[in-house]
Amino acid sequence: MSTAAGEMTHHDHHHHAPSGLTRWFFTTNHKEIGSLYLWFSFIMFLVGGSMAMVIRAELFQPGLQLVEPHFFNQMTTVHGLVMVFGAVMPAFVGLANWMIPLMIGAPDMALPRMNNWSFWILPFAFMILLGSLFMEGGGPAFGWTFYAPLSTSYSPDSTALFVFSIHIMGISSIMGAINVIVTVMNMRAPGMTYMKMPMFVWTWLITAFLLIAVMPVLACAATMVLTDKYFGTSFFDAAGGGDPVLFQHIFWFFGHPEVYIMILPSFGIVSAIIPAFSRKKLFGYSSMVYATGAIAGLSFLVWAHHMFTTGMPVGAEIFFMYATMLISIPTGVKVFNWVATMWRGAISFETPMLFAIAFVVLFTIGGFSGLMLAMTPADFQYHDSYFVVAHFHYVLVSGAVFSIMAAAYYWLPKWTGHMYDETLGRWHFWCSLISVNVLFFPMHFVGLAGMPRRIPDYALQFADINKIVSYGAFAFGLSQLIFLWVVIKCARGGERAPMKPWEGAEGLEWTIPSPAPLHTFETPPEVK
Amino acid sequence: MSIRLISALIAVAPFAANAQSQLNMTQGVSEISQRVYNLHMTIFYICCVIGVIVFGIMFASMILHRKSKGHQPATFHENVKVEILWTAIPFVILIGMAIPATKTLIAMEDTSESDVTIIVTGSQWKWHYKYFDRDVEFFSLLATPQEQINNRLQKGENYLLEVDRPLVIPTDRKVRFLITSDDVIHAWWVPDFAIKKDANPGFINEIWTKVETPGVYRGQCAELCGKDHGFMPIVVIAKEPDEFESWLDEQEVIAREAKAEEQRLLALSMSKEELMSLGESVYLGNCAACHQPNGEGIPGVFPSLKGTDMVLNDRDAHIDIVVNGKKGTAMQAFGAQLSLRELAAVITYERNAWGNNTGDLVQAADVNQFVNR
Numbered sequence: 001m002s003t004a005a006g007e008m009t010h011h012d013h014h015h016h017a018p019s020g021l022t023r024w025f026f027t028t029n030h031k032e033i034g035s036l037y038l039w040f041s042f043i044m045f046l047v048g049g050s051m052a053m054v055i056r057a058e059l060f061q062p063g064l065q066l067v068e069p070h071f072f073n074q075m076t077t078v079h080g081l082v083m084v085f086g087a088v089m090p091a092f093v094g095l096a097n098w099m100i101p102l103m104i105g106a107p108d109m110a111l112p113r114m115n116n117w118s119f120w121i122l123p124f125a126f127m128i129l130l131g132s133l134f135m136e137g138g139g140p141a142f143g144w145t146f147y148a149p150l151s152t153s154y155s156p157d158s159t160a161l162f163v164f165s166i167h168i169m170g171i172s173s174i175m176g177a178i179n180v181i182v183t184v185m186n187m188r189a190p191g192m193t194y195m196k197m198p199m200f201v202w203t204w205l206i207t208a209f210l211l212i213a214v215m216p217v218l219a220c221a222a223t224m225v226l227t228d229k230y231f232g233t234s235f236f237d238a239a240g241g242g243d244p245v246l247f248q249h250i251f252w253f254f255g256h257p258e259v260y261i262m263i264l265p266s267f268g269i270v271s272a273i274i275p276a277f278s279r280k281k282l283f284g285y286s287s288m289v290y291a292t293g294a295i296a297g298l299s300f301l302v303w304a305h306h307m308f309t310t311g312m313p314v315g316a317e318i319f320f321m322y323a324t325m326l327i328s329i330p331t332g333v334k335v336f337n338w339v340a341t342m343w344r345g346a347i348s349f350e351t352p353m354l355f356a357i358a359f360v361v362l363f364t365i366g367g368f369s370g371l372m373l374a375m376t377p378a379d380f381q382y383h384d385s386y387f388v389v390a391h392f393h394y395v396l397v398s399g400a401v402f403s404i405m406a407a408a409y410y411w412l413p414k415w416t417g418h419m420y421d422e423t424l425g426r427w428h429f430w431c432s433l434i435s436v437n438v439l440f441f442p443m444h445f446v447g448l449a450g451m452p453r454r455i456p457d458y459a460l461q462f463a464d465i466n467k468i469v470s471y472g473a474f475a476f477g478l479s480q481l482i483f484l485w486v487v488i489k490c491a492r493g494g495e496r497a498p499m500k501p502w503e504g505a506e507g508l509e510w511t512i513p514s515p516a517p518l519h520t521f522e523t524p525p526e527v528k
Numbered sequence: 529m530s531i532r533l534i535s536a537l538i539a540v541a542p543f544a545a546n547a548q549s550q551l552n553m554t555q556g557v558s559e560i561s562q563r564v565y566n567l568h569m570t571i572f573y574i575c576c577v578i579g580v581i582v583f584g585i586m587f588a589s590m591i592l593h594r595k596s597k598g599h600q601p602a603t604f605h606e607n608v609k610v611e612i613l614w615t616a617i618p619f620v621i622l623i624g625m626a627i628p629a630t631k632t633l634i635a636m637e638d639t640s641e642s643d644v645t646i647i648v649t650g651s652q653w654k655w656h657y658k659y660f661d662r663d664v665e666f667f668s669l670l671a672t673p674q675e676q677i678n679n680r681l682q683k684g685e686n687y688l689l690e691v692d693r694p695l696v697i698p699t700d701r702k703v704r705f706l707i708t709s710d711d712v713i714h715a716w717w718v719p720d721f722a723i724k725k726d727a728n729p730g731f732i733n734e735i736w737t738k739v740e741t742p743g744v745y746r747g748q749c750a751e752l753c754g755k756d757h758g759f760m761p762i763v764v765i766a767k768e769p770d771e772f773e774s775w776l777d778e779q780e781v782i783a784r785e786a787k788a789e790e791q792r793l794l795a796l797s798m799s800k801e802e803l804m805s806l807g808e809s810v811y812l813g814n815c816a817a818c819h820q821p822n823g824e825g826i827p828g829v830f831p832s833l834k835g836t837d838m839v840l841n842d843r844d845a846h847i848d849i850v851v852n853g854k855k856g857t858a859m860q861a862f863g864a865q866l867s868l869r870e871l872a873a874v875i876t877y878e879r880n881a882w883g884n885n886t887g888d889l890v891q892a893a894d895v896n897q898f899v900n901r
Binding site: 062063064065069070073135136137138141142143147149150153154156157158237238239243244245278279280281282283284285286287309310311314317318321322325326328329332333335336339340341342343344345346347348349357360361364365368371372375376377378380381383384385445448449450452453454455456457458459460461462465504 | 550551552553554563564567568571572575578579582583585586589590593594595596599600601602603604605606607610611614615618619622625626629630632633634636637652676677678679683685686687688689711712713715717719722723724725726728729730731733734747748749750751752753754755756757758759826827828829855856857858
């Protein structure tokens with residue numbers, strides 16, 4: 001879309017923000033809160049990553065070497081929780097905070113004080129969760145999906161802390177989502193109609209609705225676990241008239257939209273980066289919007305494909321199989337549109353573009369295995385095996401996480417006012433790309449060969465591949481330290497970034513100086 | 529990069545022909561498992577073809593339309609016809625996939641007219657098998673020694689995939705499994721039969737197989753079920769129907785004799801040495817997974833038996849909890865799993881090991897009073 005440059009005036013003299021630590025505690029500025037979110041998510045990424053290193057070190061060879069099975073289960077559980085709720089989701093909220101006001105020409109988020117609160121309760125949620133690991137009996141050990149009754153009658157004493165931390169994370173997400181919706185609906189610059197909004201804003205708007213719809217469902221599931229364990233209810237206990245499978249229905253009614261919550265903003269990011277470095281407009285903008293909506297709508301109708309082995313009636317299995325297969329159509333439309341955007345463009349390969357291209361390819365591979373998983377009869381073999389582990393790491397690591405890295409490289413010049421080190425960025429990309437595939441691709445094979453997930457030890461025929469996978473994991477973990485180095489280096493200095501460092505980039509965020517001043521678009525820009 | 533991935537995918541495809549492949553799904557030993565395998569390979573090849581086309585176009589564009597080669601960007605950015613086309617074509621492909629998938633699924637879920645029925649019950653961390661309408665039932669526990677798991681002994685060929693008493697089923701007969709659980713959710717997975725079904729506490733799931741080839745087939749619990757989820761394998765031996773029938777008759781005789789022997793033993797007393805040595809082996813096989821070999825348990829998860837009130841002072845409560853379990857906890861009712869002798873021995877052992885030194889001897893007759901309460 002074409003935009004008129006915003007009138008840029010500096011109003012720093014109006015700014016009476018406190019300095020030092022209190023500046024960060026009390027800030028209501030969307031850029032500062034965005035940075036807080038992004039740094040928090042990166043720390044959580046390292047915390048969750050080090051748990052993955054423990055897991056891969058134990059699985060390096062058969063036999064129990066480093067950790068006890070009970071601790072191993074805590075690692076798989078907390079790794080999942082930290083990565084989903086601590087790394088990926090806050091990273092997207094951080095990007096939304098930074099970029100949505102800049103993209104729609106708004107001076108800030110609509111509800112700045114709530115914005116502050118929704119961030120600052122998060123560190124406490126994770127302190128509670130991580131702290132429970134040090135309690136007698138250990139932290140949650142029932143998988144991030146916390147299936148009852150393993151999470152009720154058979155769970156460690158710390159389960160209440162797990163439930164409370166989930167509640168706090170949920171409240172934080174809901175407030176973040178409300179803020180995005182209110183901002184997008186009310187604070188678009190004059191002329192910025194819905195169908196002129198950048199794809200990132202569109203995908204986040206839809207994501208925010210998903211969040212509001214399903215986070216309360218998660219809160220319900222967690223609360224029912226709490227009362228079943230501590231207050232004598234029996235929602236999930238057949239002896240009291242309940243049903244353990246009911247838990248899974250509730251959880252996955254949250255859980256499936258949740259996986260789209262973690263991928264839709266990625267679609268938005270990639271839809272900004274691919275046109276910029278192809279120097280060509282996004283192909284099929286409106287079909288991209290409709291496809292996003294279709295994916296979000298279908299996400300409410302497919303939850304039970306996570307539950308094919310629970311013993312559903314065959315009619316239900318057929319319904320959920322067909323509904324799940326349908327999702328591949330709008331997802332396919334997205335991939336085709338990205339390829340069509342690149343086609344006959346003038347492509348260059350800076351780090352954001354490299355990550356975006358890797359995203360398209362690897363996310364699509366994750367999509368293929370997703371399609372295979374949708375086939376109920378085959379799913380009976382794939383379910384709860386390493387094939388599933390490979391599948392969701394392809395969409396979440398080389399999907400969501402790669403897109404977040406692409407976004408970081410793409411907008412770092414705007415955030416810091418400096419260009420990042422392109423050579424280091426490429427090193428980071430190639431190390432990540434190779435190691436992520438060494439890490440996750442062979443998992444397909446052990447899964448197909450019959451290795452169940454969430455086991456601390458395995459039969460000898462899985463030994464060779466697990467060794468390769470562990471090497472990949474260590475390499476991928478170390479590669480992320482390059483990223484940390486790039487970001488710190490870029491924040492501290494480097495070549496000065498112009499207002500619009502990318503030749504083909506479009507959008508209001510490139511009409512303001514780099515680094516973006518604390519207050520932008522105090523007078524709304526005019527969008528033609 | 530992704531060309532490499534694709535070629536890796538294609539390079540793996542020939543392994544498909546090999547049923548013993550460690551890189552692909554097994555073709556299994558039943559008609560259903562073969563159909564599932566065929567379905568898996570069909571979708572896999574379709575995905576490969578789509579991948580080659582889509583990534584091919586993408587990489588062609590990355591090579592041909594580079595800025596560094598001076599390529600000028602085109603300006604097109606919309607085409608409704610193309611959008612409709614690439615919505616419709618995948619839809620047709622999906623229908624092609626859905627038809628065989630639906631047929632296979634309906635066949636898999638038809639549990640009617642079975643010849644043999646076996647009740648499979650999961651519990652932390654073992655499987656229990658009961659032949660319907662026959663007097664044969666037994667527990668099936670991991671047989672891999674702890675020393676192999678802790679790397680003190682060389683690992684055997686079937687490390688973690690071996691049990692003390694395998695399930696035996698007939699070939700060429702429709703065998704129906706009724707699957708349930710005593711505590712948390714487990715899942716009974718034997719890849720060679722293409723069976724994976726959750727064992728839900730309080731509910732019964734049905735699944736069936738008709739095995740074509742006699743042999744030994746191994747699987748594992750597939751649903752996270754607590755600490756030793758990785759240590760509850762499944763071993764199934766498929767025998768010719770005649771052989772199966774005579775095995776089953778033999779098992780019935782053995783079970784009857786064991787019961788008679790049990791009654792006879794009620795009158796006898798065992799010595800402390802006998803009780804302690806049998807007790808130790810029973811303890812290590814059944815109790816140590818939770819309460820630990822040193823009796824100290826895992827604080828906050830599994831209670832200690834060392835110097836605790838019940839073990840030192842309350843003999844009746846101790847016998848009761850071992851025999852009848854404790855509802856709503858991981859403590860199972862061992863009355864059904866162990867013989868009276870074994871129960872007596874293990875309780876004696878717990879009351880005298882690790883410095884508990886109560887001096888109590890518990891005999892089979894003492895335990896018998898608590899059974900069937």
